[in-house]
Amino acid sequence: MTKRNVTKLTTVASNPKPTGSDTDRLVDELRRRIVTNEMPPGSRIRENELAEEFGVSRSRVRDAFGILEERGLIERIPNKGAVVMRLEADSFLELFDVREVLEGLMVRLATQNTEPEYWNDLIELFGDDLEKAVSENDFNAYMAAIAQFRKGCIEAAGSDTLRGLLDDIYDRVLSMTRRLMLVPGRASEGFRQHQGILQAMKEGDAEKAEGLKRDNIRSARQWFLKYNDFLL
Amino acid sequence: MTKRNVTKLTTVASNPKPTGSDTDRLVDELRRRIVTNEMPPGSRIRENELAEEFGVSRSRVRDAFGILEERGLIERIPNKGAVVMRLEADSFLELFDVREVLEGLMVRLATQNTEPEYWNDLIELFGDDLEKAVSENDFNAYMAAIAQFRKGCIEAAGSDTLRGLLDDIYDRVLSMTRRLMLVPGRASEGFRQHQGILQAMKEGDAEKAEGLKRDNIRSARQWFLKYNDFLL
DNA sequence: GCATATTATATTGTTGACAATATTATTGGC
DNA sequence: GCCAATAATATTGTCAACAATATAATATGC
CATH class of the missing domain: 1.20.120.530 (GntR ligand-binding domain-like)
Incomplete structure (x- = not known):
């Protein structure tokens, strides 16, 4: 069981994965907006808007939504849409x-x-x-x-x-x-x-x-x- | 803080959600196959095969893969495919x-x-x-x-x-x-x-x-x- | 015969179009 | 003016075709 020694700690914690697929970038940016309250709980998020804003296909937005839902950051109601999860x-x-x-x-x-x-x-x-x-x-x-x-x-x-x-x-x-x-x-x-x-x-x-x-x-x-x- | 009383325990634990969307059914069945070792770790899973077997579109299989990946049950390598997660x-x-x-x-x-x-x-x-x-x-x-x-x-x-x-x-x-x-x-x-x-x-x-x-x-x-x- | 290059095949990745559903706007009756 | 029914719009859900990439098969040079 080898113990690790002191390592330099970076000063600021930026986004961990600057590169990656379109879906990854979307997940990262939406995650940021949610945790910073830029998109407060209860906010409705429309697939088309995001697709246009990021210049990607709606399918990518959809995939990102799937991941965010699994992580408990958004809630998806069938045929109604996605909203930022509201915690009680x-x-x-x-x-x-x-x-x-x-x-x-x-x-x-x-x-x-x-x-x-x-x-x-x-x-x-x-x-x-x-x-x-x-x-x-x-x-x-x-x-x-x-x-x-x-x-x-x-x-x-x-x-x-x-x-x-x-x-x-x-x-x-x-x-x-x-x-x-x-x-x-x-x-x-x-x-x-x-x-x-x-x-x-x-x-x-x-x-x-x-x-x-x-x-x-x-x-x-x-x-x-x-x-x-x-x-x- | 109200305490709950004794409740009847069902005899056998079947699948918790028998109904749901195509994607949900896929996730549930694939989960079952993985945890029962029917699909052992390292098994390659092809989107086409599953789509045909379940009579659904490949998109549904793809969505299911996304969920299973997030849960750590499968691993997806871009452009290569999905395999059942192998734990060390x-x-x-x-x-x-x-x-x-x-x-x-x-x-x-x-x-x-x-x-x-x-x-x-x-x-x-x-x-x-x-x-x-x-x-x-x-x-x-x-x-x-x-x-x-x-x-x-x-x-x-x-x-x-x-x-x-x-x-x-x-x-x-x-x-x-x-x-x-x-x-x-x-x-x-x-x-x-x-x-x-x-x-x-x-x-x-x-x-x-x-x-x-x-x-x-x-x-x-x-x-x-x-x-x-x-x-x- | 072996290694490499090239073609063919299979598999995953992405997209735009269309269907299904919900939301909003409009109309008609009273 | 108000309510219900209906039409119009917007939004999500699904799919099948196409592109990109990796794998397998074949051909080529030595």
């Missing part, structure tokens, strides 16, 4: 449950597979500068840091199966994560929790890191429950 | 990891959502008759019981999100589960483990049940590691 509070709670165990697993595997130095970059990233940014409500900086954390963990965990599951879930909850960040106190709490997780990971204590990551998701779930009237 | 040992280990946490979650939620009587049918099913059957290597009876257990748990857990993830994973590992059952000693151990889990669930001890379920998957993983030369 129940669905979010379900997603918190699976996130709790899956992200816990992610952190545990990541810890087991790495040397302590692997986490230096992330520990530095979650330092005083970011703390100041969070206290000043610079949510973009915090979101970017969280994305980096995820990326580093998934890479270290080294499980394509797990990566696939987490990617799907991530897409579904991203817009909610952004909103949850606005709740006063949540961001700074999340920041401290991530500091603790990183500390445990550097110490190589996989069980502790997993437990802290699960606490992190559970507390996010609590905040969501408390404020879901404002969040949904 | 690494993938199985990854699947064991996610099964451990997800099935643990399933059992925990199921316990929390039910009254003790809900489990009477399953406890009876995992009784002396089944123990005898297992000791006599009647694997079909055991597989059917396991399927019942899964079904009862997923239903009680009441999370569509979790159900979706587990269904996907189940399809991918079913044929391996069948083979693992042949390893001398594994089936009877699994049987006893399920008895223990059911006991904890009836007692309403969700944490204990989750822990036992995770032990169950971890031990299956151990057996797989030990015998993977014979199993793959």
